[in-house]
Amino acid sequence: MSFRPDVDLATLEWVAEEVRSTMKDALRELQGYKITGDNVALHNTANFLHQIGGTLQMVQLDAVGRFVQELEQVATEKELEIDQAKLSDVLSEGIKEIGLALDRVTIGRPEPPAYRLAVINNLRELRGEPEFYGSEFFLPVLDALPELPAGEALSEEDYIAAIKNQRLTFQKSLLAWLKGGDIQVLTPALSVAEFVLSISRFSYATRMWWVACAYLEILIASEGVVEHQHRIILRRLDDLLRELGQHGESAMLRDPEIDLLKSMLFEIGRVEPKTSLANKVSSFYLLEQFFNEPVDSAGSEDQLYDRETLIELEKSVVVEVASIQQLMTRYFDGDGIEGELLDSLLPMIQKLSDSAKALKVKPLSELSKSVGMVLARVREGKLDSSETLALHLAAALLFLEQALSGRVVPDEEWEKRAAAKTSQFKGLVDGRELGHVGKDEVSALERVQLLDVVSQAVDQTLSELERDLESFSKDPVSLNILSDIASKFDHVRGVLQILGEQRASLLLT
Template sequence: MVAITNTTSLTFLKEAIDTTLSEAEASLEAFAEDRGDAAVLDQCASAFHQLRGISQVLELSAATLMSEEMELATEALKRQHDRVLVQALGNAIVLLGRYFEYVQLKDRAMPEMLIGGINELRRAGGKSLIQESHFFSVDLSRARDPVPPAGDPSALASQGRRLRHMYQVGLLGLLRGQSRDAHLKLMARALQRVDALCGDCPLSRFWWVARAATESLATDGMVITPARKALLAQYDRQLKKLVYDGERALAQEAPLLLIKESLFLASLGSGATPAAAEVRRVFGVGGRITDADLQRELALMTGSRGSVIRSVAGALKDEINQIKDTLDLAAQGVADTDYGAVAGGLRRVASTLEMVGKEQEATALRERAGAIADWPADTEVDSVDFHALVDDLLAAENTVASLERSLAPSDDVRRDATNANISLYQLDDARMTVVGECRAGLALAKRSLASFMENQWDPMHITNLPGTFATICGGLMFLELERACRVIAACRRHIEEKLLNGDEPPTQPAMETLADALTGIDYYLESMEEQKPIGEGVLDVAEQAVAELGYPATENPNG
């Protein structure tokens, strides 16, 4: 975050800046109405040139670059009348005005906030985009510290394709907008494994900072912008070179631009992971500004919007819960029931459902409200009519649950209930409880395996795992997650036959491959807890891992 030392100068110039921007906007509108009048574009270009000079005096590098791009875009409009470019230029005028206001009010410049606007203008003009790290300064000559241990080229050759596939599964899910956290963790896991297998080599520094960037994106909940997606895609290209070129790729360092962009992302995180903390320490980045700061200030400068549907669903759920509480008290005979108030609540729910296109459900609730409005307070709760009221309320609750589900892709756990008399909320709660128990079992298994490795392969630390995995398989079968169940069953067989009853101690690569399988299933379940499905690709990775161990995930989990 850069402090502005000459805010007083900006205050004196602000009126002239606003006037210049207004004149440029009026000239652009005149050109849009009469595209044959090139004279108004000359006025536009002159205004932007003037703004560029003012920005240079104020030492606002982002505003200077944006003004320059606006001037160049105006010159391009003289050669070719492009509606998209006109619209982008209009947006840029508004954004630049807001940026000047922000700098004046906050007394600081965050040049990163104009990257998106600059790129929108360049994209409309058919030009290449600038990097997010354009205004970021760092010494790229520093070496990795600490130096990693020697790599394992043979393991890299045998596991490289699977690790790249693991990364691609995460990247594809991320590009599709599915469960960002789970997919990012999968990608970070793949890069962590690649970094360990590469060891000390010229390419090592790149995988180190790439790991730090990806882990920061995942751990700190950073926003995934188009520029960041492009960077993650560049990592896949480097993985491809590694897979196909082998040791020759290890001897070459990645482009410095990729390293700089990765360092910028690591600097925006919290440094919560070991790789991110090391990178921030060695390169002296971090603490300047976080991604949360950047997004918050962007929202302050440009405004933000929320989800109307989610708000409506939340309000409906609260209203229905109040009615349910009233009917519960009636069923217990605790207090007299005002059915006129219950009818009013049903009508309010019906009106809201009608607003979101649920006319049939709204009509049913209105009819029920009319039928119960005059019920006496001592109405028999065991009557057919009372049970019909409860059934209609349950149907309304399930409609709201379905409305919430429509905001995110469906998954294997939150499937439709086959019994309409079961509350979807209660059914989901039960399933989520099972998912949580399965994840707790996986966490226990990973801790046990870590202790097993740390204590020279002492089997005492993993004697409980067959039982733990049997429990996890039972939960996965209840959830009807058959592929995940088969992977866990394969892990159980590997542990029983190789780790507990094997003649030779396991190898480090084999333990890492087992961890890959367990991690894949854990990410799959985690995405269900977050209601953001990660997709079947992660199961492909887990199945590949157990197959690599010699225990393919068969159709029969107990086979």
């Protein structure tokens, strides 16, 4: 069963890319606010969050969208008594969670309700709002209906009379419990649920009371802590009995009480050990995938990481990766990288390597480490920040970004590509030269993204060429313009050659 919304994968991936791009913009503004305290930057952050929320709403990612709303409300709250550094950190942590949630949805994984709960409640505490419990973000797939035997065929009049009679028993049991009685006083309430299930004929009704029986079983089998959410659920079951006693079983066709169903499934999913019936319900709705992390079998048996590990790694370094990408774009300005920029880059690369090592993701740890070694040599003046080096570093960063998105399987081919990139950078440190970025060294998506990055620099150079040619046409005597034109053509041709686009580069020869 896939836990993606009812949207095709291509659209979902496009939306995810759009959101990730906007996340980077939000993080950039947030970093500016943290440093300067400029409320304009905070306002821009809120606008970016609003944009993300609208995009998520478009593809029906309601739980993630609701989380984004919490972030936006904090960013726009004017009465918060909190310093800018703490506010920035809280919002940054929240934005990281957006990326993690998107990655899980994109690969069809369920979203554990507790994943963002701590962050959400921190946000609500800042605004003086009550905490969420967790079921608000629980989204099981309820499309399938359990195949249960139809209940005894009663006339509507007999059904209503039976429900009214059973409700009295349910209310007495509930009242005894609410007054502080032992949890076992709810046993008659369970008997009521079992009886209603036995006379239910409509699929929505049988589903509801099947789940209600499992819920009451685990509640009675528990130690009997009177928690607020159980009071709410039991009172809502009583309300449902009232509706059935007034309008008959058809009341559930008008309102299948999905929120009540989800609340009971949430309690069933989070409790261990379960009763036999609760296990059946849990298995049918795949609840273990929401409350226990699934194991990914990708890769070899001795591999210590999987896609979930990569997603967890992304969560810890998303700010660094976004910042690294922004800083690396200066490579394409033609002036190389100044020392101050490298001083910012190197600690970020080191954190990425250390985080990957801590999670035992050796290919990414080694690749990040080799990138750091190369940048350190550039900082020391032992390597030139050439265009060739820039493109290889850009390709490496795109590889890292794709790996951290959780949408790739870390298989043998993936490891080979990581090892090839690492070997190239280590070879450069040892004095070997870099060649062009081979097509076998990048995935199709990475290559498209790399071309997109490079095209921005090439477009700028081509625009300058167009202006120069126009200037020369107006002033043919100024031959110095031609020398600038030649150097710019060489620049574009060199970029194409490094990318292995030999035919395109020949057009400029």
